[in-house]
Amino acid sequence: MYNYDSFDVEFIRERCAQFRAQVERRIDGSLTEDEFKPLRLMNGLYLQLHAYMLRVTIPYGTLNSGKMRQLAMIADKWDKGYGHFTTRQNIQYNWPELRDVPDMLDALAEVDMHAIQSSGNTVRNVTADHFAGAAADEIEDPRPVAELLRQWSTDHPEFQFLPRKFKIAVTGSPNDRAVTRAHDIGLLMATRDGEPGFEVIVGGGLGRTPMVGQTLCEFLPKADLLPYVEAIVSAYNLLGRRDNKYKARIKITLHETGLDELREVVDERFAAIRATYTGADQLRLREIEQQFAPPALSTKAIEPFETAKRYDPIFRAWSDTNLAEHFNPDYAIVTVSLKKHGETPGDASSDQMRLLADLAEKYGHDELRISHEQNVILPHVHKGDLPVVHAALKKLGLATANVGLISDIIACPGMDYCALATARSIPVAQQIATRFDQLKLEHEIGPLKIKISGCINACGHHHVGHIGILGLDRAGVENYQITLGGDGTEDTVIGTRAGPGFAYDAIVPAIERLIMAYLEIRADAQETFLQTYRRLGADPFKAALYPTQDKADAA
Amino acid sequence: MPLEAPLAPVIERVADLNARYKHHSATAVLEHALADPMVGSIAMVSSFGAESVALLHMLSVMDRSTPVLFLDTEMLFEETLIYQREVADKLGLHNVRVIRPDRDQMFARDNSGNLHRSDPDACCVLRKTEPLQKALDGFDGWITGRKRFQGKNRTTLEFFEDEDGKRIKVNPLVHWTPQDVSDYITNNRLPRHPLVAGGYPSIGCAPCTSRVAPGEDARAGRWRGAEKEECGIHFVNGKMVRGNETEVSDANVVVSDDGFGGDDWTGGFAPLSEPQTADVGLDLPSDTMPENLSGQLDDVTLIRVDFPSFADGRGFTIARQLRLMGYKGRLRARGHVIADQYAMARRSGFDEVEISADLAARQPQDQWRARANWQTHDYQSRLRGVI
Numbered sequence: 001m002y003n004y005d006s007f008d009v010e011f012i013r014e015r016c017a018q019f020r021a022q023v024e025r026r027i028d029g030s031l032t033e034d035e036f037k038p039l040r041l042m043n044g045l046y047l048q049l050h051a052y053m054l055r056v057t058i059p060y061g062t063l064n065s066g067k068m069r070q071l072a073m074i075a076d077k078w079d080k081g082y083g084h085f086t087t088r089q090n091i092q093y094n095w096p097e098l099r100d101v102p103d104m105l106d107a108l109a110e111v112d113m114h115a116i117q118s119s120g121n122t123v124r125n126v127t128a129d130h131f132a133g134a135a136a137d138e139i140e141d142p143r144p145v146a147e148l149l150r151q152w153s154t155d156h157p158e159f160q161f162l163p164r165k166f167k168i169a170v171t172g173s174p175n176d177r178a179v180t181r182a183h184d185i186g187l188l189m190a191t192r193d194g195e196p197g198f199e200v201i202v203g204g205g206l207g208r209t210p211m212v213g214q215t216l217c218e219f220l221p222k223a224d225l226l227p228y229v230e231a232i233v234s235a236y237n238l239l240g241r242r243d244n245k246y247k248a249r250i251k252i253t254l255h256e257t258g259l260d261e262l263r264e265v266v267d268e269r270f271a272a273i274r275a276t277y278t279g280a281d282q283l284r285l286r287e288i289e290q291q292f293a294p295p296a297l298s299t300k301a302i303e304p305f306e307t308a309k310r311y312d313p314i315f316r317a318w319s320d321t322n323l324a325e326h327f328n329p330d331y332a333i334v335t336v337s338l339k340k341h342g343e344t345p346g347d348a349s350s351d352q353m354r355l356l357a358d359l360a361e362k363y364g365h366d367e368l369r370i371s372h373e374q375n376v377i378l379p380h381v382h383k384g385d386l387p388v389v390h391a392a393l394k395k396l397g398l399a400t401a402n403v404g405l406i407s408d409i410i411a412c413p414g415m416d417y418c419a420l421a422t423a424r425s426i427p428v429a430q431q432i433a434t435r436f437d438q439l440k441l442e443h444e445i446g447p448l449k450i451k452i453s454g455c456i457n458a459c460g461h462h463h464v465g466h467i468g469i470l471g472l473d474r475a476g477v478e479n480y481q482i483t484l485g486g487d488g489t490e491d492t493v494i495g496t497r498a499g500p501g502f503a504y505d506a507i508v509p510a511i512e513r514l515i516m517a518y519l520e521i522r523a524d525a526q527e528t529f530l531q532t533y534r535r536l537g538a539d540p541f542k543a544a545l546y547p548t549q550d551k552a553d554a555a
Numbered sequence: 556m557p558l559e560a561p562l563a564p565v566i567e568r569v570a571d572l573n574a575r576y577k578h579h580s581a582t583a584v585l586e587h588a589l590a591d592p593m594v595g596s597i598a599m600v601s602s603f604g605a606e607s608v609a610l611l612h613m614l615s616v617m618d619r620s621t622p623v624l625f626l627d628t629e630m631l632f633e634e635t636l637i638y639q640r641e642v643a644d645k646l647g648l649h650n651v652r653v654i655r656p657d658r659d660q661m662f663a664r665d666n667s668g669n670l671h672r673s674d675p676d677a678c679c680v681l682r683k684t685e686p687l688q689k690a691l692d693g694f695d696g697w698i699t700g701r702k703r704f705q706g707k708n709r710t711t712l713e714f715f716e717d718e719d720g721k722r723i724k725v726n727p728l729v730h731w732t733p734q735d736v737s738d739y740i741t742n743n744r745l746p747r748h749p750l751v752a753g754g755y756p757s758i759g760c761a762p763c764t765s766r767v768a769p770g771e772d773a774r775a776g777r778w779r780g781a782e783k784e785e786c787g788i789h790f791v792n793g794k795m796v797r798g799n800e801t802e803v804s805d806a807n808v809v810v811s812d813d814g815f816g817g818d819d820w821t822g823g824f825a826p827l828s829e830p831q832t833a834d835v836g837l838d839l840p841s842d843t844m845p846e847n848l849s850g851q852l853d854d855v856t857l858i859r860v861d862f863p864s865f866a867d868g869r870g871f872t873i874a875r876q877l878r879l880m881g882y883k884g885r886l887r888a889r890g891h892v893i894a895d896q897y898a899m900a901r902r903s904g905f906d907e908v909e910i911s912a913d914l915a916a917r918q919p920q921d922q923w924r925a926r927a928n929w930q931t932h933d934y935q936s937r938l939r940g941v942i
């Protein structure tokens with residue numbers, strides 16, 4: 001866990017004071033709304049029709065109990081007692097008053113947090129693998145690098161007014177849990193001849209034009225990271241389109257400029273910028289790394305875990321789905337599902353936040369993570385403590401055993417909250433979850449990622465869902481398109497459209513047909529939906545989705 | 556989650572709306588314009604001229620409370636002012652807002668009331684464009700009565716137009732002919748502008764409107780003898796027709812760490828296309844790729860980089876690149892840079908910022924000086940070992 005040093009503390013303090021003054025200057029007319037907008041966005045403050053929304057960054061998804069309790073306090077004091085965890089490792093508060101926002105920012109600063117660059121056309125919150133520092137398959141903890149990038153991008157003078165937002169993700173594990181290929185820059189930690197470095201991917205993104213990123217540099221030595229990233233963003237700042245916001249992301253720049261030409265510009269800039277970095281950044285990185293030293297793990301019996309597993313079927317189901325392998329076999333990574341059947345994915349009440357803080361402090365080496373799948377993670381829990389943790393979670397509705405299963409759905413806010421939406425998405429997620437809970441098939445179906453977006457902006461990542469659902473508006477009527485075979489892991493695949501869309505009341509039955517077909521045609525119980533899809537292709541699934549049409553073809 | 560929910564860019568909404576309402580009638584277009592969320596908040600702009608009453612009547616049937624902006628240029632015919640009140644009363648339009656030119660600006664720019672003779676474009680800017688733009692601030696769109704038959708620039712008008720990416724302009728009557736208008740007025744028994752009978756089929760400001768002979772184009776009487784066709788409220792190819800822009804730049808303010816100052820540079824500026832000398836400043840547009848300038852900067856002592864909008868951050872990277880290429884002379888940012896960007900400008904390598912007198916008035920010196928401490932709390936210096 002990174003703790004601010006005096007430099008960070010003074011910076012944040014000054015920044016909060018600046019924002020307080022900007023709010024006043026907006027009110028006295030020195031700043032037009034046009035001019036104020038990017039300034040408030042830079043500080044995480046959005047405005048919709050009647051309400052402001054404050055989006056707080058959780059850098060690389062890492063929190064401790066103190067931070068989590070402060071987030072709960074803010075939810076109680078300035079919001080309606082809950083917060084919403086998003087797919088970008090942020091927490092959003094939906095009901096703050098403009099005049100309270102400077103106080104909220106001060107409260108965040110007290111626990112080394114801020115809302116800087118959580119929106120606006122700038123380098124956004126750097127995201128990382130949510131299992132970082134705990135996963136068994138990790139080469140190296142990506143968070144020190146993410147923290148270095150956070151410091152580098154914060155208030156970067158050149159890059160506060162880019163053509164469009166710019167997102168960077170880092171992973172230190174070959175199993176990519178950070179969807180790096182769907183980011184403007186994705187960094188995959190790697191080694192070459194024993195030297196640490198990165199494979200650098202550019203130009204990925206979802207949204208209305210989904211694209212899988214391409215490799216700009218096969219191997220970048222670790223010490224070259226900041227100048228190289230700076231060269232990319234610098235090239236993008238001048239080459240990126242500013243005439244059309246839907247063509248302004250670097251993925252389009254890459255597409256229009258070409259990989260080789262972009263590389264040429266980047267390399268030329270890199271050569272000049274590299275010389276300005278004399279090693280202070282690497283010293284900084286060393287200091288940061290020390291703060292991410294692994295926790296002092298304890299050695300004690302794991303018997304309670306084995307016993308509970310044997311005698312408590314509910315605990316067993318939960319441990320089957322919600323635990324992941326820790327680098328220490330006596331430990332587990334616990335994913336706490338914020339996807340209770342029928343609830344809004346990603347919402348957590350202040351009581352739930354406080355409970356999670358308590359559990360982290362008591363049983364989790366004081367660490368918490370937010371995943372891009374909108375769940376909360378306790379990365380270091382001794383197996384012997386799991387039954388107690390599970391029992392505590394159960395009390396506040398946090399023990400849903402569905403991580404990675406059909407009801408662990410990512411859904412964007414859709415028509416219920418979002419003004420851009422063309423269809424509802426949360427109710428669709430709730431109905432799918434409830435339906436398969438009724439059918440008691442969830443565990444039988446096994447790993448399956450359903451992702452739902454309420455419009456083509458794809459906030460719900462539907463392109464990379466094994467089953468993606470995109471809600472559209474067809475002549476005033478909601479219509480849901482299904483995509484199949486998407487995958488957000490290291491071999492990122494954009495899903496393929498299955499065919500014509502479904503009406504609101506036909507979408508859940510369509511998903512049910514799809515799942516029933518899978519259960520029928522899978523090779524065995526071990527073969528996941530995605531594997532079956534890859535083995536057999538789309539045809540049997542299409543036949544299940546469009547039965548009448550199939551008959552018509554046969555006739 | 557109530558996130559920022561901007562409407563799609565005007566240009567896209569306009570294309571969408573035009574496709575959607577392609578085959579609709581004037582009334583349907585107007586009705587939708589009033590209700591469609593894609594259009595947003597809307598006002599009608601009316602001159603209460605010869606044909607205006609048709610559209611005003613249509614509006615009054617649908618929603619009498621719609622804001623109607625009436626632009627009193629203070630050069631109108633007395634008849635128009637009387638007719639305006641009469642029509643508003645009769646149709647029950649109870650949200651007519653009379654827009655007038657700004658007092659101080661009138662005093663400064665057209666004290667004698669003769670500007671329309673020497674420079675009708677500038678006069679229109681002062682009396683129409685500026686007040687109207689100000690009045691339209693806060694609206695997402697406006698409704699006008701323009702029609703295709705009215706003149707050369709208008710022959711390709713659509714129902715919905717993109718006003719420079721800022722607003723949607725709705726023209727429900729584009730396809731109407733003079734006969735349609737006349738029929739509509741007769742059928743609905745609407746009062747006519749008293750001057751129509753006197754031979755004015757198109758009525759604007761008194762000094763700029765003359766009678767039209769039978770057979771002549773209806774708008775031929777507007778700005779007769781001048782090349783002018785549009786009054787400047789409207790836009791030709793997305794550009795506003797306006798007067799000489801460089802006039803005000805004398806009053807530009809140059810901001811440095813010491814605060815506001817005048818411009819001590821007397822050599823003027825020239826673009827890259829002209830030969831470079833040490834006495835003349837080099838003006839660079841915001842789409843410059845600095846790489847292309849290598850070898851051309853040896854003799855230059857001042858470079859000025861344009862910021863067309865504060866949201867366009869290219870200038871920061873241009874400055875940084877120029878410094879990295881070894882340029883050591885004076886470097887100035889010029890245009891729409893706001894006080895909150897001063898530290899960014901300085902950190903990127905600019906020495907100073909040149910802003911308009913207007914901006915300097917709105918964001919006085921203190922707001923810029925607040926960032927004169929740009930060297931502190933700078934992560935970049937820290938990571939580069941400069942502090």
Ligand code: HEM
Pocket residue numbers: 085086087088164167182204205206207208245249412413414417418419420457458459460556557558559560561
């Ligand atoms: C409620 C209103 C919301 C609005 C109006 C909104 C708007 C947008 C828009 C316009 C884009 C496309 C940007 C582009 O491609 O340049 C976008 C992308 C995105 N949004 Fe949202 N969003 C909302 C809520 C959310 C929420 C709650 C989340 C997280 C749970 C989210 C996560 C994302 C992500 C991850 C992307 C990135 C897709 C990409 O970069 O490829 N959004 N959003």
Ligand code: SF4
Pocket residue numbers: 412413414415418419420421422453454455456457458459460
């Ligand atoms: S995908 Fe569309 S509907 Fe969903 S949150 Fe994003 S913008 Fe809103």
Ligand code: SF4
Pocket residue numbers: 628630671674675676678679680682683759760761762763786
């Ligand atoms: S129409 Fe004539 S008088 Fe009226 S503002 Fe334009 S130039 Fe001036």
